[in-house]
Structure formats: C-alpha cells, structure tokens
Amino acid sequence: MNMRHTRRWPASLAVVAVLVLQLLIPTQISTFPRWVMPALGALLLLPLVWMNPFHLRRDEPWLRWVELALLALLVLANAIYLAELIFYLNSGAANNGLVLVKSAALIWATNVVAFGVWYWEVDRGGPFARAPEHGRTEERADLLFPQMTVDLPGWNKWIPGFTDYLFVAFTAATAFSPTDTMPLTARVKVLMAIQSAIALLTVAVVAARAVNVL
Template sequence: MAKKSRAEADVDAQQDKLIKRHARGEHRWPAAAGVLVVLASYAFLPTAIMPLPVRIVVVTLGLAMLIPVIALNPVRLVKQTSWSRALSVGLGLLLATANVAALVLVVIELITTGTQDGPSMLIAATQVWLTNMIAFAIVYWELDRGGPVTRHTSERSELPLADFRFAQDEDHDAIEEVAGRSSARIDWTPSFVDYLYESAISSMAFSPGAAMPLSPRVKGLLLVQALGAFVMLALVIAHAVGQLSA
C-alpha cells in the first residue's frame, strides 16, 4: 500500500477529530420570540403606515404559520416535515416581505407629511427598522445549510451548501484558545443569535459582519436589507432635522 502524503494524513487526522453529531437541536424560543416581536410591531404600526385590515391579515397569517411549527418542535428543533419546512420558510419570507412594504409606506409618509405628526412617524420608522433586522435574521436562519433542523441533526457531509461562511468553520488550525471553539473541534453550528448578529450589522454598518455571504440569494437579501436600512436611516435623520428647524 502506498504511503499517504502529509496532506492526506493531515486530512485524516482532522476527520478523526470531528465529533459525532447528535440530534440535539437548537432551542425553539429565541427565533419564536423574534417572530412575536415582529408581529407585535406590525400590529401597532400607525394606520397611516399600514391600514388595520392589512395588519390584521399579516399578524393572523403569521400566527397561523407559527403555531403548527411550534407544536411540532415545542422546545428543541429536532423534527422536520415537508409541510413544516414550507411553513417555516414561508413565515420568514412573509415577515420580510411585509417589512419591505411597510418600509416603502413609511418612506412615502416621511416624504409627504413634512413636519406633521413627526413623533409618530419617527416611532413608526424605528419599528420598521427593528423589524427589518429581525425579519431578515429569521430568513437567513431558515435558509442557511437547509435550516435549523438540518444544520444541527444531519451529518456534515449531507448538509446543503452553506449560504454563510463563519469564522468557526475554518478556525481549527488557529491557536488553541481559538481553535477550541471551531466547528471541527466541538461540532459548532450557527444558531439564531448568529444570524441576528449578522442581520444587525447589515442594518447598522451596511456591510457583512463576522460571516461572509457565499450564495447569490443571500447576497441579494443582504443588499435589499442594507438598502432599506440605509434609506430609512437617511430619511429619519432628515425628518428629525426638519423637526428641529421647524
């Protein structure tokens, strides 16, 4: 038998270090709490921004999609069916789409109302900015590597291609105190808080955070999110200056 090369031996040694995966899924409640915050924010938007019937439809539909997936995995995300996957992804896209619509309506109101009802418009803009951050975090969390159930319970060789590249995915050869948190050492897997952080950085810095986007779909989503946050911030500042000078 031919002797293995040093590179092949290193790969084999690295594979031996990989921890066997266990079906201990991610906690349900951080993401569920995020969904409820977004729905509550939509429910209390001013009528001038989003008419009451539209808000009722969005909130009711969001709750109708959330309750079945919570019933399937009430504590940890360990089970998945085709219908639960469709509901989970659909819920994230519903929240993001509703937020883009609300953002457009807030922009129209900020442009057309001048200095009238300034405090109400600024509060509404803050609500939309906050929901923009959470809603897109939910979408990233649902899409990356097949979603939270697949990410935590499937063997890594079976995972779909990643949408984000996290530092932990390639830190196995760093110094010991850094390598100790790597995916290869402790089977680290991104959870909701990691995607919330990425979404928050995109909303505030308009650039990637700790993870780099890899897929075209996530790059497009990040572009939409950052553009919306930038427009909202610029108009809120302009509106606030107008209020002070009025």
C-alpha cells in the same frame, strides 16, 4: 457538542416579536388594519410551534415551506410599511417627527429580527440539515462565520445558533453590508442586499427627515 441549533423556541420568539412590532406601527402610515399581517403571520406560525414547540424534533418537508412563507410575509409586510412611510413622508402631511421616528425604529427593528430568522432558516439547508443528530445531508455553507476559518481549541465542532444569525442581521442592518460573516451563496447575497436596502432607506432617508421635522 453545541446543541443550540436544535432549539426552535428562539426563532419562534423572534417571529412573535416581529408580529408585535407590526402591531405597534402608527396608524398614520398604515393603509390597512394593523392586525391583518400579524394575524396572517400567527396562523402560519401556529403549525410550526405545534409541531416543534421548543426543539426541532419532527422534520417534515412541508414545515420548511410554511416557515419560508411566514418569513416572506414578514419581510413583505415590512417593505409595505416602509413604502407607506416614504409615501407619507412625501405627502406633505408628515409634520409629526415622533411618528416618523417611531415608525422608522419599528421598521428597522423588524428588519433585523425577520432577516435573522431568514438566515437561520436558509443557511446550509436549514436547522434540521445543520443538526448532526438528524442524519441529513448538510448543504454547502451559505454564510462563512469567523469560527469556521480558524483553528482554535474548543471551536472545532462549533455550529452557529440563532443568536449568531441574529447578530449577522444586526450588523448587516447597521453597516448596510457584511461585516465579520461573509455571504457565500447567491440566495443569501440577495437576502442581505434586500435587508441592507430596507435598512438604508429607513435610516438614511426616513429617520434623517424625521430628525429635521422634530
């Protein structure tokens, strides 16, 4: 049986990566100390790692609320940085193309990783609900993966892992729309719409202007 879904550490590592990326945001577009958001994120991540450092073994309802609060904070911080970057872009002081390119790249990468964790957390009630060994009632699917629509040998018991959700986030940020995996529920459609909007603004508006400045 595929047990990838029971691992906690890939999602934790992804969150740490997001916090590090936010520390690298150029000071030109940050109106508050860069350590504030990563510090808040680290405080929320700490109990999650403490309770389930490597695998999802202890299932407590409050842990999921902490996880959702952490993910909301990451997306909010990224949206704030994007808004500040757009403001900086229109302020007339944006004469450093490298700063704009670096900022856009960091915001785009953060967008991918943060929403990858979001999809991992919400699909079918979360990783605990998807794990058959926990005996929880699995909710309806939020995402329709290609492996769920075909009858191929060796794939009948397939369960998506974190890498699969990260790939969904990557393709959504690249194509600005769903690709091979379709959103089924309203909550995931909203998440994907927000992610695509952030990616579109970052790539099509900010990065395009940055190239002209170079």
